[in-house]
Amino acid sequence: MSDQVVCPGDRLVSAAEYSAGHGTHVRDGYVCASLVGVKQVTKTGGQKPLVEVIRRGSQPLVPKPGAAVTAKVTKVNPRLASAEILCIGTKPVDQPFNGIIRVQDVRATEVDKVEMYSSFRPGDIVRAEVLSLGDSRSYYLSTAKNELGVVYAKSVAGQPMVAISWQEMQCPQTKATEKRKVAKVTA
Structure with a gap:
Protein backbone atom coordinates (compact mmCIF):
# COMPACT_ATOMS: atom_id res chain seq x y z
CA MET A 1 0.00 0.00 0.00
CA ARG A 55 6.31 14.87 -2.73
CA ARG A 56 8.78 13.44 -5.24
CA GLY A 57 11.18 15.44 -7.37
CA SER A 58 12.62 18.88 -6.82
CA GLN A 59 10.73 21.49 -4.85
CA PRO A 60 10.79 25.11 -5.95
CA LEU A 61 12.96 27.15 -3.61
CA VAL A 62 11.03 30.18 -2.30
CA PRO A 63 11.67 32.43 0.71
CA LYS A 64 9.56 31.72 3.80
CA PRO A 65 9.16 33.91 6.88
CA GLY A 66 12.07 33.31 9.25
CA ALA A 67 14.41 32.10 6.49
CA ALA A 68 17.95 33.47 6.30
CA VAL A 69 18.69 34.94 2.87
CA THR A 70 21.58 36.56 1.04
CA ALA A 71 20.60 39.54 -1.08
CA LYS A 72 22.21 42.22 -3.24
CA VAL A 73 21.12 45.81 -2.59
CA THR A 74 19.92 47.42 -5.83
CA LYS A 75 18.50 50.81 -4.72
CA VAL A 76 18.53 52.91 -1.56
CA ASN A 77 16.24 55.79 -0.61
CA PRO A 78 15.58 57.45 2.78
CA ARG A 79 12.74 55.01 3.66
CA LEU A 80 13.98 51.65 2.33
CA ALA A 81 16.58 49.63 0.48
CA SER A 82 15.53 47.42 -2.42
CA ALA A 83 17.35 44.13 -2.87
CA GLU A 84 17.41 40.97 -4.99
CA ILE A 85 17.35 37.72 -2.98
CA LEU A 86 20.11 35.51 -4.42
CA CYS A 87 20.30 32.64 -1.89
CA ILE A 88 17.94 31.09 0.63
CA GLY A 89 20.06 29.62 3.39
CA THR A 90 23.05 28.27 1.48
CA LYS A 91 21.13 27.37 -1.70
CA PRO A 92 21.10 29.73 -4.70
CA VAL A 93 17.69 30.53 -6.18
CA ASP A 94 16.87 29.85 -9.85
CA GLN A 95 15.60 33.37 -10.36
CA PRO A 96 16.04 36.31 -7.97
CA PHE A 97 13.19 37.42 -5.71
CA ASN A 98 12.65 41.09 -4.83
CA GLY A 99 13.07 42.15 -1.22
CA ILE A 100 12.73 45.37 0.74
CA ILE A 101 14.54 46.39 3.92
CA ARG A 102 12.46 49.13 5.52
CA VAL A 103 14.07 51.76 7.75
CA GLN A 104 12.35 50.29 10.86
CA ASP A 105 13.80 46.81 10.07
CA VAL A 106 17.49 47.81 9.79
CA ARG A 107 18.35 47.40 13.47
CA ALA A 108 16.63 46.53 16.73
CA THR A 109 17.59 49.63 18.77
CA GLU A 110 17.52 53.36 18.06
CA VAL A 111 15.24 52.76 15.08
CA ASP A 112 14.39 56.46 14.85
CA LYS A 113 18.08 57.32 14.24
CA VAL A 114 18.60 54.93 11.29
CA GLU A 115 19.80 56.52 8.06
CA MET A 116 19.47 54.21 5.06
CA TYR A 117 22.42 55.76 3.19
CA SER A 118 24.63 55.09 6.25
CA SER A 119 23.45 51.46 6.40
CA PHE A 120 23.49 50.21 2.80
CA ARG A 121 24.73 51.17 -0.66
CA PRO A 122 23.77 49.73 -4.06
CA GLY A 123 25.91 46.67 -4.78
CA ASP A 124 26.28 45.62 -1.11
CA ILE A 125 25.70 41.96 -0.32
CA VAL A 126 23.62 41.55 2.85
CA ARG A 127 22.58 38.68 5.07
CA ALA A 128 18.95 39.19 6.12
CA GLU A 129 15.94 37.38 7.53
CA VAL A 130 12.59 37.17 5.76
CA LEU A 131 9.99 38.93 7.92
CA SER A 132 6.94 38.34 5.75
CA LEU A 133 5.72 37.94 2.21
CA GLY A 134 5.30 41.73 2.09
CA ASP A 135 3.35 43.25 -0.75
CA SER A 136 2.63 41.70 -4.13
CA ARG A 137 6.07 42.62 -5.50
CA SER A 138 8.59 42.19 -2.67
CA TYR A 139 9.40 40.23 0.48
CA TYR A 140 10.00 42.26 3.65
CA LEU A 141 13.51 41.64 4.99
CA SER A 142 15.17 42.50 8.30
CA THR A 143 18.77 43.06 9.38
CA ALA A 144 17.82 43.82 13.01
CA LYS A 145 19.87 40.99 14.55
CA ASN A 146 23.62 41.35 15.19
CA GLU A 147 24.56 38.55 12.76
CA LEU A 148 22.56 40.22 9.96
CA GLY A 149 23.68 43.10 7.76
CA VAL A 150 26.31 43.87 5.12
CA VAL A 151 28.72 40.97 4.56
CA TYR A 152 30.42 42.29 1.39
CA ALA A 153 30.88 45.78 0.04
CA LYS A 154 33.20 47.45 -2.46
CA SER A 155 34.85 50.79 -1.84
CA VAL A 156 34.88 53.72 -4.25
CA ALA A 157 38.32 52.42 -5.35
CA GLY A 158 36.68 49.10 -6.29
CA GLN A 159 38.31 47.10 -3.48
CA PRO A 160 36.44 44.67 -1.19
CA MET A 161 36.03 46.44 2.14
CA VAL A 162 36.88 45.08 5.59
CA ALA A 163 34.58 45.47 8.60
CA ILE A 164 36.24 47.47 11.38
CA SER A 165 33.16 47.86 13.64
CA TRP A 166 29.45 47.06 13.60
CA GLN A 167 28.81 50.31 11.72
CA GLU A 168 31.94 50.93 9.63
CA MET A 169 33.88 49.26 6.82
CA GLN A 170 37.30 50.30 5.54
CA CYS A 171 38.98 50.14 2.13
CA PRO A 172 42.31 48.27 2.56
CA GLN A 173 43.88 50.28 -0.28
CA THR A 174 42.87 53.88 0.51
CA LYS A 175 42.11 53.38 4.25
CA ALA A 176 38.89 55.39 3.72
CA THR A 177 35.98 54.34 5.95
CA GLU A 178 32.31 54.15 5.00
CA LYS A 179 29.29 53.66 7.25
CA ARG A 180 27.33 50.39 6.93
CA LYS A 181 25.08 48.17 9.07
CA VAL A 182 27.73 45.44 9.30
CA ALA A 183 26.85 41.80 10.02
CA LYS A 184 28.66 40.40 13.06
CA VAL A 185 31.07 37.69 11.98
CA THR A 186 30.41 34.41 13.78
CA ALA A 187 33.36 32.08 14.23
Whole structure:
Protein backbone atom coordinates (compact mmCIF):
# COMPACT_ATOMS: atom_id res chain seq x y z
CA MET A 1 0.00 0.00 0.00
CA SER A 2 3.08 2.27 0.26
CA ASP A 3 4.42 3.99 -2.89
CA GLN A 4 0.85 4.67 -4.01
CA VAL A 5 0.61 8.01 -5.86
CA VAL A 6 -2.24 10.14 -4.52
CA CYS A 7 -3.85 13.49 -5.40
CA PRO A 8 -5.38 16.20 -3.19
CA GLY A 9 -8.72 15.06 -1.80
CA ASP A 10 -8.04 11.33 -2.18
CA ARG A 11 -9.23 9.31 0.85
CA LEU A 12 -6.27 7.42 2.24
CA VAL A 13 -7.35 5.62 5.45
CA SER A 14 -9.79 5.84 8.35
CA ALA A 15 -8.94 8.62 10.82
CA ALA A 16 -9.98 6.29 13.66
CA GLU A 17 -7.16 3.85 12.83
CA TYR A 18 -4.40 6.20 11.57
CA SER A 19 -2.90 9.61 12.51
CA ALA A 20 -2.71 12.37 9.89
CA GLY A 21 0.85 13.54 9.10
CA HIS A 22 2.53 15.92 6.65
CA GLY A 23 0.64 16.41 3.38
CA THR A 24 -2.69 15.18 4.80
CA HIS A 25 -5.80 16.42 6.56
CA VAL A 26 -8.84 14.81 8.23
CA ARG A 27 -12.27 15.13 6.62
CA ASP A 28 -15.48 13.20 7.29
CA GLY A 29 -13.65 10.62 9.40
CA TYR A 30 -10.95 9.92 6.78
CA VAL A 31 -7.33 10.99 6.42
CA CYS A 32 -7.17 12.64 2.98
CA ALA A 33 -4.27 13.80 0.80
CA SER A 34 -3.56 17.55 0.74
CA LEU A 35 -1.04 17.41 -2.11
CA VAL A 36 0.17 15.28 -4.99
CA GLY A 37 2.72 12.72 -3.87
CA VAL A 38 3.33 9.22 -2.58
CA LYS A 39 1.38 7.79 0.36
CA GLN A 40 3.66 6.65 3.15
CA VAL A 41 2.66 4.81 6.34
CA THR A 42 5.00 4.85 9.34
CA LYS A 43 4.50 2.54 12.31
CA THR A 44 4.84 4.27 15.67
CA GLY A 45 5.48 2.52 18.96
CA GLY A 46 2.18 1.96 20.77
CA GLN A 47 0.29 4.69 18.90
CA LYS A 48 -1.74 4.77 15.71
CA PRO A 49 0.34 4.45 12.50
CA LEU A 50 1.16 7.79 10.84
CA VAL A 51 0.02 8.46 7.25
CA GLU A 52 1.88 11.10 5.22
CA VAL A 53 2.04 12.26 1.61
CA ILE A 54 5.60 12.85 0.41
CA ARG A 55 6.31 14.87 -2.73
CA ARG A 56 8.78 13.44 -5.24
CA GLY A 57 11.18 15.44 -7.37
CA SER A 58 12.62 18.88 -6.82
CA GLN A 59 10.73 21.49 -4.85
CA PRO A 60 10.79 25.11 -5.95
CA LEU A 61 12.96 27.15 -3.61
CA VAL A 62 11.03 30.18 -2.30
CA PRO A 63 11.67 32.43 0.71
CA LYS A 64 9.56 31.72 3.80
CA PRO A 65 9.16 33.91 6.88
CA GLY A 66 12.07 33.31 9.25
CA ALA A 67 14.41 32.10 6.49
CA ALA A 68 17.95 33.47 6.30
CA VAL A 69 18.69 34.94 2.87
CA THR A 70 21.58 36.56 1.04
CA ALA A 71 20.60 39.54 -1.08
CA LYS A 72 22.21 42.22 -3.24
CA VAL A 73 21.12 45.81 -2.59
CA THR A 74 19.92 47.42 -5.83
CA LYS A 75 18.50 50.81 -4.72
CA VAL A 76 18.53 52.91 -1.56
CA ASN A 77 16.24 55.79 -0.61
CA PRO A 78 15.58 57.45 2.78
CA ARG A 79 12.74 55.01 3.66
CA LEU A 80 13.98 51.65 2.33
CA ALA A 81 16.58 49.63 0.48
CA SER A 82 15.53 47.42 -2.42
CA ALA A 83 17.35 44.13 -2.87
CA GLU A 84 17.41 40.97 -4.99
CA ILE A 85 17.35 37.72 -2.98
CA LEU A 86 20.11 35.51 -4.42
CA CYS A 87 20.30 32.64 -1.89
CA ILE A 88 17.94 31.09 0.63
CA GLY A 89 20.06 29.62 3.39
CA THR A 90 23.05 28.27 1.48
CA LYS A 91 21.13 27.37 -1.70
CA PRO A 92 21.10 29.73 -4.70
CA VAL A 93 17.69 30.53 -6.18
CA ASP A 94 16.87 29.85 -9.85
CA GLN A 95 15.60 33.37 -10.36
CA PRO A 96 16.04 36.31 -7.97
CA PHE A 97 13.19 37.42 -5.71
CA ASN A 98 12.65 41.09 -4.83
CA GLY A 99 13.07 42.15 -1.22
CA ILE A 100 12.73 45.37 0.74
CA ILE A 101 14.54 46.39 3.92
CA ARG A 102 12.46 49.13 5.52
CA VAL A 103 14.07 51.76 7.75
CA GLN A 104 12.35 50.29 10.86
CA ASP A 105 13.80 46.81 10.07
CA VAL A 106 17.49 47.81 9.79
CA ARG A 107 18.35 47.40 13.47
CA ALA A 108 16.63 46.53 16.73
CA THR A 109 17.59 49.63 18.77
CA GLU A 110 17.52 53.36 18.06
CA VAL A 111 15.24 52.76 15.08
CA ASP A 112 14.39 56.46 14.85
CA LYS A 113 18.08 57.32 14.24
CA VAL A 114 18.60 54.93 11.29
CA GLU A 115 19.80 56.52 8.06
CA MET A 116 19.47 54.21 5.06
CA TYR A 117 22.42 55.76 3.19
CA SER A 118 24.63 55.09 6.25
CA SER A 119 23.45 51.46 6.40
CA PHE A 120 23.49 50.21 2.80
CA ARG A 121 24.73 51.17 -0.66
CA PRO A 122 23.77 49.73 -4.06
CA GLY A 123 25.91 46.67 -4.78
CA ASP A 124 26.28 45.62 -1.11
CA ILE A 125 25.70 41.96 -0.32
CA VAL A 126 23.62 41.55 2.85
CA ARG A 127 22.58 38.68 5.07
CA ALA A 128 18.95 39.19 6.12
CA GLU A 129 15.94 37.38 7.53
CA VAL A 130 12.59 37.17 5.76
CA LEU A 131 9.99 38.93 7.92
CA SER A 132 6.94 38.34 5.75
CA LEU A 133 5.72 37.94 2.21
CA GLY A 134 5.30 41.73 2.09
CA ASP A 135 3.35 43.25 -0.75
CA SER A 136 2.63 41.70 -4.13
CA ARG A 137 6.07 42.62 -5.50
CA SER A 138 8.59 42.19 -2.67
CA TYR A 139 9.40 40.23 0.48
CA TYR A 140 10.00 42.26 3.65
CA LEU A 141 13.51 41.64 4.99
CA SER A 142 15.17 42.50 8.30
CA THR A 143 18.77 43.06 9.38
CA ALA A 144 17.82 43.82 13.01
CA LYS A 145 19.87 40.99 14.55
CA ASN A 146 23.62 41.35 15.19
CA GLU A 147 24.56 38.55 12.76
CA LEU A 148 22.56 40.22 9.96
CA GLY A 149 23.68 43.10 7.76
CA VAL A 150 26.31 43.87 5.12
CA VAL A 151 28.72 40.97 4.56
CA TYR A 152 30.42 42.29 1.39
CA ALA A 153 30.88 45.78 0.04
CA LYS A 154 33.20 47.45 -2.46
CA SER A 155 34.85 50.79 -1.84
CA VAL A 156 34.88 53.72 -4.25
CA ALA A 157 38.32 52.42 -5.35
CA GLY A 158 36.68 49.10 -6.29
CA GLN A 159 38.31 47.10 -3.48
CA PRO A 160 36.44 44.67 -1.19
CA MET A 161 36.03 46.44 2.14
CA VAL A 162 36.88 45.08 5.59
CA ALA A 163 34.58 45.47 8.60
CA ILE A 164 36.24 47.47 11.38
CA SER A 165 33.16 47.86 13.64
CA TRP A 166 29.45 47.06 13.60
CA GLN A 167 28.81 50.31 11.72
CA GLU A 168 31.94 50.93 9.63
CA MET A 169 33.88 49.26 6.82
CA GLN A 170 37.30 50.30 5.54
CA CYS A 171 38.98 50.14 2.13
CA PRO A 172 42.31 48.27 2.56
CA GLN A 173 43.88 50.28 -0.28
CA THR A 174 42.87 53.88 0.51
CA LYS A 175 42.11 53.38 4.25
CA ALA A 176 38.89 55.39 3.72
CA THR A 177 35.98 54.34 5.95
CA GLU A 178 32.31 54.15 5.00
CA LYS A 179 29.29 53.66 7.25
CA ARG A 180 27.33 50.39 6.93
CA LYS A 181 25.08 48.17 9.07
CA VAL A 182 27.73 45.44 9.30
CA ALA A 183 26.85 41.80 10.02
CA LYS A 184 28.66 40.40 13.06
CA VAL A 185 31.07 37.69 11.98
CA THR A 186 30.41 34.41 13.78
CA ALA A 187 33.36 32.08 14.23
